[in-house]
Amino acid sequence: MAMRRDASEKVTSLQVAKRAGVSQSAVSRVFTPGASASPATAEKVRNAARELGYRPNVLARAMVSGRSQIIGLVVAYLDNYFYPEALEKLSNALQARGYHVLVFMARQTAECIDEVVEEILDYQVDGIIAASVALSSQLSDRCHEAGVPVVLFNRTDGAEGVSSVASDNFEGGRLAGEFLIAGGHQRIAYIAGWEKASTQVGREAGLRAALGAHGLALHGRGVGNFRMEEAKAATRALFEGPGPGPDAIFVANDHMAFAALDVVRGELGLRVPEDVSVIGFDDVPPAAWAAYDLTTLRQRANRMVEQTVDIMLEQIDTPGAQPRNVALDTPLVIRGSARIPKGWTS
Structure with missing residues (x-):
């Protein structure tokens, strides 16, 4: 049972050492991450510390x-x-x-x-x-x-x-593009993340490289800034206008891909993947949920x-x-x- 002490009275490592019957350096080793102390010594020191109400001074140790x-x-x-x-x-x-x-x-x-x-x-x-x-x-x-x-x-x-x-964001984006092209898609769109992020830049560059290698260009592009509501707005915009909408969308991360799927299925009434394919990036846990069943690039x-x-x-x-x-x-x-x-x- 820990002893009750006046709040102003500080218990020292020397007092703990005397109570445990060990050296002061042994007390220091017990409370220093990575330092070695035998299980028996550690148990004696920690018991004595609990009884005395001792807590090591991390800041003082850092100064030393x-x-x-x-x-x-x-x-x-x-x-x-x-x-x-x-x-x-x-x-x-x-x-x-x-x-x-x-x-x-x-x-x-x-x-x-x-x-x-x-x-x-x-x-x-x-x-x-x-x-x-x-x-x-x-x-x-x-x-x-x-x-x-x-x-x-x-x-x-x-x-x-x-x-x-x-x-390797470039290679991930390129792989997404090759997969969609191999699946017969011709109108491939992209929803970007925050424009200045290296992850965003690499993923888009990889996708564009894959499209260019097959004589294709982006069918449409929106910016979601890695935010769900902005990704929803970007998805809606891809399907507006007189021409045909995209038949595939590569989205810069899963978080935005979930938003894209919600709009494509829930608001536009399109079938996934029969009408529109969607690919994300990250492979976060909800990607495997039946509600999304998202094809994606896995970050390890x-x-x-x-x-x-x-x-x-x-x-x-x-x-x-x-x-x-x-x-x-x-x-x-x-x-x-x-x-x-x-x-x-x-």
């Missing part, structure tokens, strides 16, 4: 070691299913390696992102992971001068010298997280380590929302 064991994580939005799941995996993976995560939200503007990262640096973090945002070259230099490594997660448009982990979230954590800790442990830029493959997951060409399997 020069390490805060904190990683700053900046993200622009969480309404896309991909990010909450990926960020949970990132947090768990970093915690398993002895690090804590501080999450900061930023709007998709250079000024806001720079302000947020400057704030993160004030917390004396050991590193920064920027998910769904990019850094200016000036801010990248500022982080480098502060000795704080940066890794971009699901972005590749960082300043020179910044590591990044993302999918587990591998992205593993690579991001490995690169981050390598750069923390080895100052001056060369930046790494990783692009992972994006397999096509074939479901029922797109016409399946003969001979294609997932």
